[in-house]
Amino acid sequence: MSSETASGPVPFTHYAKASSVKPPLIANENAFLGDVSCSTDAAKPISAGFYRLEKGTPLVYEYHYHEMKIIIDGSFDISDEAGNKVHAVPGDVLYFPAGSKITFTTDDFGLGFYTGQRPRDTA
Template sequence: MGSLLSKTKSTPSTPTDTTEPKAAMSFTHYAGAQTSFKPPLIANENAFLGDVSTSTDTTAPISAGFYRLEKGTPLVYEYTYHEMKIIVDGEFDISDETGQKVHAVKGDVFYFPKGSKITFTTETFGLGFFVGQRKEGAA
């Protein structure tokens, strides 16, 4: 998760410490993204997905965004990267090639390993927030 800074006493650095201080890096804020970001249509008539942000790490990039499915054609998706997803609204019926099936609702968290083939369907709609180990737009 990174390092934490605290107000605990630390040993002062030695006079021979010549390392340059790291430049401060600012975070990015996407206000109201869950309600204001509208992912584009990616498949069928009812599957929408869009990246909100992607890291600048070219060696191990990560992308995050929203996936929305509306009632209609099931989406069958084969993952070419690892992904985590949290259901933030609505519901999905999620299954895989092993026969595992879950009725997913708000608050449920999933890990989809690279190589898994997942079927998403819904009787209403579902909205998930995802973080995938991939480049921007590589879904």
């Protein structure tokens, strides 16, 4: 299978040390999120980036899109309206389906890398 288009080869993109950049504040005094890369496919958009929560106010978020998240540093206590609860640590992978309402808390901080089925900056 070729990775070329009519205009030539399709290159990949590299974001060096992306996890070391603190994302922008999005909610409360302690919730940070920033898209690093997003597709240009209007029919099936996909965005990826980092979510950081620091000790303080819990973040309650209702997903309007599907998202996968892998915990890469720190930890999160995560719960949903169905009664599921988990203490998520580095290496854990979570799936949040569209329509789920999730509460994130942490005793110190947590950093996760996400991939969501949504356009850039629409979290």
